[in-house]
Amino acid sequence: MKKLSLFTICLIILIGSWVFLRFVVGGIISVPIPSSVIAMYMGLIVIAILVHISVEDSQFREFLRPIHETLVEDRRRIHRRVLVVLIPLFLLGYTYSIIAQRANPPGSPRDAHPSPPLELTYKDEVIGTMQDVVNPYRHYEKDDPEEFKAHVENGRRVYHQNCFVCHGDHLDGQGHFAPYLQPLPANFQDPGIIPNFQESFFFWRIAKGGPGLPAAGTPWDSAMPIWEDTLTKEEIWDVILFLSDYTGYQPRTFGEAH
Amino acid sequence: MRIRTIALLLILFGTLAVFSPADAQNAPEASERGKEVYEDSCAHCHGVEGRGDGSAAENLLPRPRDFTRGLYKIRSTEAGQLPTDQDLFDIITEGMPGSSMPEWETALSTDDRWQLVAYIKTFYPGFKENETPPKQITLAGKISYAEQSVEIGKELYVELGCVECHGNVGRGDGTSAPTLEDSWGFQTWPANLTQGWTFRGGYDTEDIFKRFIGGIAGSPMPAFEGDSFLNFGLTAEESKRLIELENRDEMTEAEEEESGKFYEKMDAAVDIALTIQEGGEVSAADIQTYNDAMKIVYEKSWHLANYVKSLMPEKRPEPAIGNNVLRSQYVQGALPAIDDAVWETFEARYFPLVGQVVIEPRQFNPTIDGVHVKSFYNDTEVAFLFIWDDRTHTTDETDENTGKTLEDALAVQFPVKVPQGPTAPKPYFLWGGRLPVYLWHWKASMPEQVTELTAKGINNAEVQEVQGELEVQSDYTDGQYKLWVKRALKTEDKKDLQLEPSVFVPIAFSAWDGSNGDVDTKRTMTSWYTFVLEPVPSSRRFVYPPLIAILSVGLLFGLRAFVQRRNSEEV
Incomplete structure (x- = not known):
């Protein structure tokens, strides 16, 4: 097999890297990478290639050789003619696509974990500070399993009468209304949700809903209702018990945080 | 080497196939595990005792199935038969589109789903008593989709009376549509045949065909057999002839005799069908008569299935999210009126609606699927065309419980001021809050008028003192509303939204279906989407x-x- 020229190798590296970033990393392995990040990586690769080929004069000449040949040598005439048509055509299409591109709406930044207020309230009643409030029925888990089960069952009822149309039968945020809400309802089966927050945080999110998000927190389109208008305090605490009981995830406790 | 590898793979797959529960045709014996899974995953809708009365049931329409009567909608089996185990397994696995039954493939293992099948069967004794396996519908004589078959199906659609429930073009808006009840006395709507994605059992031609032959048990949809099928026992020609004779004002004696013979033939065939259904004894000749009659039913059903298939787009339209925003197109001169053919050239954007479940009274069972929107603008004005399906045209109905007047309506919502930049807050999506929204409110009782509202909350809307000069046209035909609204880009009123090209404007919708009890907060709605007056492309x-x-x-x-x-x- 003929040895590949340095120029071809560089070209392969360049195209290969782009394909790898765009389709392998940003498709098969993970979610698509923003084009600006790809451009940054590609810039680094181009610099690396330039450094590599310009280390020695002979290396640089070797790199330029195929370009030279294509430009002047008779045996490359066909290559030359093809390129003199293809290069302008590509530029024509490329500049046209850039100029004719439609403006797209600005993306909405997402603050997935809005910071809660210092005090936890239900309607106007202060329950306590966000850090100290615990689920008043949680202790039954050890003290009185029967009572605990009753609370979980009540939470199950509350959930299926109010929450499941969005958050889903599996608690995975895929209820039958969910696909048409932006942002999507929370997925409680996601290991990053329940274990990361205290029960008081869930109480706050449930009680105040989308409108209760802090002014700095985005997005503002959350369809989460203000449940303190509909549910009693006990019902909210019970539904929190149900969420962790059903998924098997334990909410973060104050002790663990230290 | 290679041959040996292939052989090993074959053995491996063969073993898997034999032991894979997915290939089993029959559920295992009912066990404790099935009960456990059922109570954890199903009972909240279907009830602990399988009566379809779980805690969530009241909020759901269609209602969760009551398993104690053995009536199953989606089956691969003939009329009046129980479903196969595989049918039950498939429904659990895939869920039922258009209802709140989700797919359970991701949440439950294959084994658990089979355990569920076994457990669900214990709610109805008929499963145990029936020793012969249910008879499956044969798909062998399938008539492929073709224009000619669709044409025949179209005639049958009228002839067989499908129009009465499903409406002229299939939007579920037939004259009987609002009166239908299921076997439990709950209201039920005929399928909108233009929205295949809401069909509980799928919308391939084969799926549709199976619903015809097997019926949709527990619903008013009849199985195509015996006396529930028009002119059962007659050939297609005979059936046509009979309809022709019956449409005459007067018949000659010979013709009366001819139609009498047709009736005798039909009665005989229906009798045999009933006897077979009840499991009675029939002669070989009778079976032949029955099979001949069913062959015609099967043929007609394939044609009809092809016709129904022709009524719907291939899949549910994509919602207008991401860069797929509503782009109003620039035109020079006058904007097109509601009936202008130019609208056909504009590909609509689709905004799926969901029930409003934030503020009481809530709507858990929306009947409006979504709204399609198109828009053109010129130098001074913008025109929108809103299109949505609604099975009934309701302008003045009184709600039995609240005494409120029910009517169909649509509201289009914009912010009063467009948020500047991606981090500037939008008003609350449900008719605003701290930040106000600007609304166009249209009601079916006043079809040529749109009221401008300013709202700071779903229960805090005010009719604007200064009503702008909005031009409005609307139309209701065959279960579909069209609403056309035209407004100046700029107005004098500070409470109005001011429009200019290239600015991305949040837009949202609320819709009310009067016949579904929608009024005030009880409605279907969307959260914010985006709309823009698309700038004229640069000549550069x-x-x-x-x-x-x-x-x-x-x-x-x-x-x-x-x-x-x-x-x-x-x-």
């Missing part, structure tokens, strides 16, 4: 690209000349 796009192309040619030749000269110098 015809200047710069050719210029750059020509320059690049010059550059290439220059480069070549440079290299050549240097080469000759070196020599």
